[in-house]
Structures are given as C-alpha cells and as structure tokens.
Amino acid sequence: MPVKYIPYEPITVEGQAVLNNITRTRRLLQYRENDKVFNKIQRGMPYYELETVETHGDNPDNLIIRGECVSACAYLKEQNIKVDLVYIDPPFASGADYARKVYIRRNPKLAEKIKEAEQELEIDGLKAFEEKMYGDIWKKEDYLNWMYENLRAIKSVMSDNASIYVHLDRTIGHYVKILLDEVFGEDNFRGEIIWANLSVSGYKSQANNWIRGHDNIFYYKRSEETVFNKEHLKEFSEGTIRRYDKIDNNGRRFKIYYEGTKKRKRYLDESEGLPIADTWTDINSMQTAMGSEYLGYSTQKPEALLERIIQASSDEGMLVADFFGGSGVTAKVAHDLGRKFIHVDVGINSIQTTRDRLIEAGAKFKIMDIKDGISLFRNPAQTMDKLAKLIPGLQKNIEGVGKFWFGAIQDTKIGTIPVYVPNLIDSKEKVLDKPLINKIINQELQNLEIDVKKVIIYYVDVDDYKEIEKFIRDNNPTAIEVELKDLKNLLHDIVVDDIVEYKIEEKDAKYEIEITRFISDRLKQKIHEFNEKGRLQRLESGKKYTPIEISEEGLELIELISLDCTNKEGIWKSDTEVKIDKNGYLIVDGNKTKEFWGGKVLSNKNPLRMKIRNISGDETPIPKGIFD
Ligand SMILES: C[S@@+](CC[C@H](N)C(=O)[O-])C[C@H]1O[C@@H](n2cnc3c(N)ncnc32)[C@H](O)[C@@H]1O
Known part of the structure; x- marks a missing residue:
C-alpha cells in the first residue's frame, strides 16, 4: 500500500469547459440503488517509498525514476522539488502495442574473424526480434481519467513560472486539450505546435484519406514571467532578401546602411532570420531519419525536437522533467544544453536505455525505484502477458465472459470461473477499494452471460481487507462466491535469473x-x-x-x-x-x-x-x- 496519499494541488481552474462523462480523481461509490450516491472517495497521489539503486557521479539533482508518473510526482512533491519545464509524450491511446527492436549481438568467438575481413556490418543484416514495450489500447474514458490524474499530478510539481508541452496526435489530442485547459487554465494556453513529421510514402500513404503527417504539441505557460527564448531560423522572406541587394566576392548578400554619415555593410546571414512559427516542418521523425541516435524505440523522438523546446522554454541550470521518458531523449538533450533533468518511466528498458545514453553523454545522476509492491516483468504490458500464463488453467476470450474479465478458468466441479486482474498500466486499478468491488458485485456479476458459481478477484493492494470482505457479504446481490487473491504472490515467481x-x-x-x-x-x-x-x-x-x-x-x-x-x-x-x-x-x-x-x-x-x-x-x- 502507498505510505500515504498526497493531495493533488492546486485545484482545477474554475470556469473551464469540462468533459462531463469522466469521473476524474473523485470516484463515485454507488450501490444498491444505482442513482443514490452513498459515499465519495477522493484520493491524492499515491506516495510510496523510493530506493536509490544506482549512482553515477555526485549530482543529486539529476534523477532517473522507475515508476508511474503519479507516484513520481508524489515523491517530488514530498521532497519539495519543483520543475521548470515539462515535456511529455504519453501513450496516445492509439490502439496499438508498441515495441522495441532487440538485436542479437555477434558471437565474440567470431568477432576477430569479422574484424580481419573488415566486414562492414549492415543493420538490416542483423538478427532482431521485437519486445513489447507497452500496450496503448484504452477505452477513451479510462484513458482520459488516467490522463487527468497525471496532468494534475504534474501540475503539483511545476514551479509557478514553469511551462509544459504535451505531445499527442489526432487520436486523442483534442480531448486532452480540454483537460489541459481545465487543469492549466485556458488563458495559459500558448499554442498548438504542429510537428509535420511523417513522410507521405510507405504503408500510411495507402489510406484513402488525407495522409496523416503530423503530431500535435500543446503548449502552456504558468505565468507571464515564464521563460520564452524566441528562436529564429536562418530563413528570410523574399522582401528581406530583396532588401539585401548586393553580393560580395564570396557570394554573401549584404545591404548598405548609414550610421550618421558613415556607410556600413550588413550581411544577410548575420541577421536573425524568420521567427519560428508553430508549424514545424524542418525536423524529421526518427523513423524517417534512422540516424545514429536511433535506439530502436518505435516512438522515439528526435533530439532536434527537444532541443527546440528546451532552448525556448528554459535557461541553463533549470530543471527539465519528462514523466513518460521512453528512450531518454529529454534528459539527454537537457544535459547537453546545461539543464538539470528528471526522467520517469515505468518500463525497465526505458530506464536502462536512458541510463546508458546518459553515461555516454557524460552525465551524472542517480537512479531510483518506486517501491509500489509490484515486481514487474520488464514493463506493465509484458507483465500482463506473463500473468496470463502464470494463472493455472486461465483461458482468454471465453464466450459469455465480457471484456472486464481477464479470462476464466474451467473447473470440472465448479464450471467457468471468471478471473479479474487489475490492469497494471492504470494505477487506479491497483488498489482494491469499495468503488471497485462495488462495480464488480453490482454490475459485472450481473453482466455475465453464462451461469457462474464463483469468480476470482486478484488485487495488488487492498484498502482494508476485512472491510472489503464485509462489504461483499453485506452487498452481494447474487449467490456467486467472490474469492480475493493477492497478485503479488504470482508476481514473485515472474522473474527467474539467467x-x-x-x-x-x-x-x-x-x-x-x-x-x-x-x-x-x-x-x-x-x-x-x-x-x-x-x-x-x-x-x-x-x-x-x-x-x-x-x-x-x-x-x-x-x-x-x-x-x-x-x-x-x-x-x-x-x-x-x-x-x-x-x-x-x-x-x-x-x-x-x-x-x-x-x-x-x-x-x-x-x-x-x-x-x-x-x-x-x-x-x-x-x-x-x-x-x-
Ligand atoms: C510514447 S513513449 C515516450 C517516447 C519518448 N518521448 C522518446 O522519445 O523515446 C511513452 C512512454 O511512457 C511510458 N509510460 C506509460 N505509462 C506510464 C506511466 N503511467 N508512468 C510513466 N511512464 C509511463 C512507456 O513505458 C513509454 O516508454
């Protein structure tokens, strides 16, 4: 269980449009009569203990945190750590599983021979398979609830003059924009950057539609004092070029102007150029670029994108945070530009990739683990897959057992036993509390389309075990037995050493x-x-x-x-x-x-x-x- 819950702060900005069908951090507990609300539960950010697992050098400001965004924010808030710039590129609810390429290395016994032959290695010739990083498949409402919590948690650790950039796409971006207005205030919305990043070739070009070619990045500033270093491109309007109407022997364009009576030269390439507008077409996506910075992440963003954002919205020495850090691009660029960084991610591959990337960049940092009681197998998505194999007799997609259930066990005596497993990707589901058990007994048991005598409910944490048992006894309107089981017992067996x-x-x-x-x-x-x-x-x-x-x-x-x-x-x-x-x-x-x-x-x-x-x-x- 979390050590405590820390309130989300500051509260939602008043007077904004709200998406009324999402429940947000306040969860309704409704039972017996479905229209009568008996209780409301309002939770803060779950604060767990953290353990420092590794240090590189002695810079205590730079952190890599393995764990969920909301729990990392709870920790930062407890420590009174405030960040000056946030960039997040969270899952997009894209309906896809994201993967990372895993390359089989060369056999060292052959390495010498290869070297002798001075054989150039081709990436395409390498043997590789894919590793699932996270499942980005959500119901819209669940996603927005989850996102809302994350945004409020992030706001709680932003300094009064901080900025935030939220990177999304057309799948869910405009719904999240409404949440962002609600959390950060419509007046603080400073722009939507269109990152035109995708080439219109390849399989995407097959669609009988306008070919999808951009992501949306929503940008908010918390105050008028917030840093913004205006950036310019070395590009000039036709009018400007025309005004620089002379060309010197080296081919450089210049114009003549007078300072008093003195004649002076001004070169075009020394002037500022056009200010950067909110449509960015000059930064290739990693997939298009595939340059040396590509680390095999399907969602990896280019360093040039982060350079532009970090340079514009922070000064040297400021603290830049990415709570969905992936391959560590934000931390790496922040370090290169003399900023401090915090990288958060739930996946072990993200933590390792970022660690290695930062060591190569010469950064000093420490790595901390959030001790939320779950020993994950690499990341939540892979752990969920593994669990399906660890629950004895579990089968997926059983007729009459809806999507709410993880699967079902066929028992010769009892018949079909539906099994519920919390979605480890969604922090809310990890704690078995009254709203959840109420939903199960008053809704999901009735929704079953087959005869069932028993169900099994796995949990990671329980609010109060005895209370929950009593709640089931007093409120279960069916004759179906509800068995509670601790998921942690299964998760213990999940990691076996090489x-x-x-x-x-x-x-x-x-x-x-x-x-x-x-x-x-x-x-x-x-x-x-x-x-x-x-x-x-x-x-x-x-x-x-x-x-x-x-x-x-x-x-x-x-x-x-x-x-x-x-x-x-x-x-x-x-x-x-x-x-x-x-x-x-x-x-x-x-x-x-x-x-x-x-x-x-x-x-x-x-x-x-x-x-x-x-x-x-x-x-x-x-x-x-x-x-x-
Ligand atoms: C789209 S990727 C970020 C890619 C990153 N911008 C890059 O350039 O490599 C989203 C990341 O969010 C992580 N993630 C998903 N849910 C999370 C959560 N609740 N808290 C922290 N990280 C999470 C995933 O493991 C994944 O690495």
Missing part, C-alpha cells in the same frame, strides 16, 4: 573476467516463438525468413556487463562496464570503440560484484562476495 558461467584471473594488478557461457531460458523461449512464427508464415505465404540460432556459449545474448568495485551491497556503483552495441562494437565506460567484444572484461580494481544484462534488459546479479 545462468552465467565465468572465470576470473588476477594479472599484473588487473582483474580479467571471462564469460564462458550464458544461458537465458527467457530469451530461448522468445527466440523459439519468433522462429516458430517465421516458420508458419513461410508455410502459409511462402515468405522468406532466416531463423535465429544461438551458439552453445550464448554470449550473443549479452548486452552489458557492469562491475561494482566499491560497494558489496546496496546502491550499485558501476566502476567498470562494457556494453555491446547492436553491431557488436564495444562501449567501454560510456566511450564508443570500434572494437568487437572478445568475451572478457578488464578491471583495474578488485570487483566486488557483477551484473549482467541480457539483450531484452533482464539483469542477473552475481551474488555479493563472490569475488572476495
């Missing part, structure tokens, strides 16, 4: 660790599924595919090895680390090299513990003290 075999040798006061074998059942399973899918596709449609094969040693499944030579336990300090990039090249302590990995790590200091990350982001710690 197996690492290694040798350690001390040579000339240096320590050499050689990884001899790496076995990952999780990845083996994933690759097996990928190969099976490819094989079936080939059978069905004749489509070519090359199966992924992994060597006996399995070293091509390793992404990063980190050695902690400072702490035996507690906060991780990476004193030496090697990362193997998707082309097989080594990045040593954040510095890119053109070397292939040879299966070894060298350290100047005695390593006290080691951590190995596989290509999907699962980390296996080597128990403390093993190097003593």
Whole structure:
C-alpha cells in the first residue's frame, strides 16, 4: 500500500469547459440503488517509498525514476522539488502495442574473424526480434481519467513560472486539450505546435484519406514571467532578401546602411532570420531519419525536437522533467544544453536505455525505484502477458465472459470461473477499494452471460481487507462466491535469473573476467516463438525468413556487463562496464570503440560484484562476495 496519499494541488481552474462523462480523481461509490450516491472517495497521489539503486557521479539533482508518473510526482512533491519545464509524450491511446527492436549481438568467438575481413556490418543484416514495450489500447474514458490524474499530478510539481508541452496526435489530442485547459487554465494556453513529421510514402500513404503527417504539441505557460527564448531560423522572406541587394566576392548578400554619415555593410546571414512559427516542418521523425541516435524505440523522438523546446522554454541550470521518458531523449538533450533533468518511466528498458545514453553523454545522476509492491516483468504490458500464463488453467476470450474479465478458468466441479486482474498500466486499478468491488458485485456479476458459481478477484493492494470482505457479504446481490487473491504472490515467481558461467584471473594488478557461457531460458523461449512464427508464415505465404540460432556459449545474448568495485551491497556503483552495441562494437565506460567484444572484461580494481544484462534488459546479479 502507498505510505500515504498526497493531495493533488492546486485545484482545477474554475470556469473551464469540462468533459462531463469522466469521473476524474473523485470516484463515485454507488450501490444498491444505482442513482443514490452513498459515499465519495477522493484520493491524492499515491506516495510510496523510493530506493536509490544506482549512482553515477555526485549530482543529486539529476534523477532517473522507475515508476508511474503519479507516484513520481508524489515523491517530488514530498521532497519539495519543483520543475521548470515539462515535456511529455504519453501513450496516445492509439490502439496499438508498441515495441522495441532487440538485436542479437555477434558471437565474440567470431568477432576477430569479422574484424580481419573488415566486414562492414549492415543493420538490416542483423538478427532482431521485437519486445513489447507497452500496450496503448484504452477505452477513451479510462484513458482520459488516467490522463487527468497525471496532468494534475504534474501540475503539483511545476514551479509557478514553469511551462509544459504535451505531445499527442489526432487520436486523442483534442480531448486532452480540454483537460489541459481545465487543469492549466485556458488563458495559459500558448499554442498548438504542429510537428509535420511523417513522410507521405510507405504503408500510411495507402489510406484513402488525407495522409496523416503530423503530431500535435500543446503548449502552456504558468505565468507571464515564464521563460520564452524566441528562436529564429536562418530563413528570410523574399522582401528581406530583396532588401539585401548586393553580393560580395564570396557570394554573401549584404545591404548598405548609414550610421550618421558613415556607410556600413550588413550581411544577410548575420541577421536573425524568420521567427519560428508553430508549424514545424524542418525536423524529421526518427523513423524517417534512422540516424545514429536511433535506439530502436518505435516512438522515439528526435533530439532536434527537444532541443527546440528546451532552448525556448528554459535557461541553463533549470530543471527539465519528462514523466513518460521512453528512450531518454529529454534528459539527454537537457544535459547537453546545461539543464538539470528528471526522467520517469515505468518500463525497465526505458530506464536502462536512458541510463546508458546518459553515461555516454557524460552525465551524472542517480537512479531510483518506486517501491509500489509490484515486481514487474520488464514493463506493465509484458507483465500482463506473463500473468496470463502464470494463472493455472486461465483461458482468454471465453464466450459469455465480457471484456472486464481477464479470462476464466474451467473447473470440472465448479464450471467457468471468471478471473479479474487489475490492469497494471492504470494505477487506479491497483488498489482494491469499495468503488471497485462495488462495480464488480453490482454490475459485472450481473453482466455475465453464462451461469457462474464463483469468480476470482486478484488485487495488488487492498484498502482494508476485512472491510472489503464485509462489504461483499453485506452487498452481494447474487449467490456467486467472490474469492480475493493477492497478485503479488504470482508476481514473485515472474522473474527467474539467467545462468552465467565465468572465470576470473588476477594479472599484473588487473582483474580479467571471462564469460564462458550464458544461458537465458527467457530469451530461448522468445527466440523459439519468433522462429516458430517465421516458420508458419513461410508455410502459409511462402515468405522468406532466416531463423535465429544461438551458439552453445550464448554470449550473443549479452548486452552489458557492469562491475561494482566499491560497494558489496546496496546502491550499485558501476566502476567498470562494457556494453555491446547492436553491431557488436564495444562501449567501454560510456566511450564508443570500434572494437568487437572478445568475451572478457578488464578491471583495474578488485570487483566486488557483477551484473549482467541480457539483450531484452533482464539483469542477473552475481551474488555479493563472490569475488572476495
Ligand atoms: C510514447 S513513449 C515516450 C517516447 C519518448 N518521448 C522518446 O522519445 O523515446 C511513452 C512512454 O511512457 C511510458 N509510460 C506509460 N505509462 C506510464 C506511466 N503511467 N508512468 C510513466 N511512464 C509511463 C512507456 O513505458 C513509454 O516508454
């Protein structure tokens, strides 16, 4: 359970248009007579304890926080940390699952040979599969409720002179605009930026419609004093060009003007150019650009986009936050431009990618975990998929059991048992409280279209277990038995470590660790599924595919090895680390090299513990003290 709930503040701006069909942070508890409201529950932001898990350097201002936006805001508010600029690019309710490409690395045993042949590696030639990052499938009302909470939480930690940019698209953008007006005030709305980013070629161009080619970014300022550094392009109107009517020997345009009686020259390329308008056509999307900054995230935004926003709406030394940080673009650009940063995300891949990206950029920061009681498997979307397999006998999409239910178990004695599992993507659902149990017993049990004797309700936290049981006893209008089960018991089994075999040798006061074998059942399973899918596709449609094969040693499944030579336990300090990039090249302590990995790590200091990350982001710690 959260340690406490922290009120959202300041309250909603009065007098704005509201979307009346959403319940917002106040949840209605209605039971027995459906039109009679017995109680109302108003919650704040759930505040959980946080644990510092890793430090890089000694800058306490720069934070990477793993957890949900609302809980991160609760923490910041408790700490009285105020941010000066917020950029968010939250899920768009796009109806799609988002994925990240996972690349199988080169087998170190072959690396030397490849190097000798000076073979240029082509990205397309790399073997890769996809990893689900998050499911962006929401009912509109649920999405807007969730968004409303997030916006109010974010507002609670914005300084009085802060700005916010909310990046969305036509799917849900205009509904959220109304929420934004309500939360931040219509008068503070300063513009809608149209980021024209998509090329009109490719599969999107097939639509029998105007081809979708832009995102919408809503921009709000909290006060007249809020920073805005006007930016200009090196572009000039025809009239201006005409006025610079002379050309010097180097081809530079200039004009003559007089300062008193003195004749002066002014060059066109030294003047400011046109101020940037709110339609941005000069920044390519990552998918179009696919440049060196592309990290495989399907929703990754280009650094140039964030550069423009951060430069305009903050000054050096200010604190820039992104509560849906993804690949860490905001934090990276904020660091490059001399700002402080906070990166928040629920997914482990986001935290790792951002960490690695910031180390390469030379940033100092600490990483904190929000201890909300759930050991996620990589991210909420993958955990939900995993859960479906962990509940014994669970089947999905059973006739007569509606969408509210996660699935159902077929029991020979009892018959069909519908199972409810909270959606881990939506923080509201994690706590089993009276409004939720009331909805289940007074609505969802009646909605079942088949005969049912029992249902199972999984929960992460319960408001008050005894109270909830009593509530069910007193109010259940059906004869259906309601069994409550703790989801955390299932989640404990979700993470199984990989197996690492290694040798350690001390040579000339240096320590050499050689990884001899790496076995990952999780990845083996994933690759097996990928190969099976490819094989079936080939059978069905004749489509070519090359199966992924992994060597006996399995070293091509390793992404990063980190050695902690400072702490035996507690906060991780990476004193030496090697990362193997998707082309097989080594990045040593954040510095890119053109070397292939040879299966070894060298350290100047005695390593006290080691951590190995596989290509999907699962980390296996080597128990403390093993190097003593
Ligand atoms: C569209 S992506 C952001 C992409 C990012 N702008 C970039 O350039 O890489 C949205 C991110 O929000 C994260 N996310 C989803 N729900 C969240 C929540 N409640 N709190 C924090 N992060 C969340 C997802 O894990 C995902 O990484």
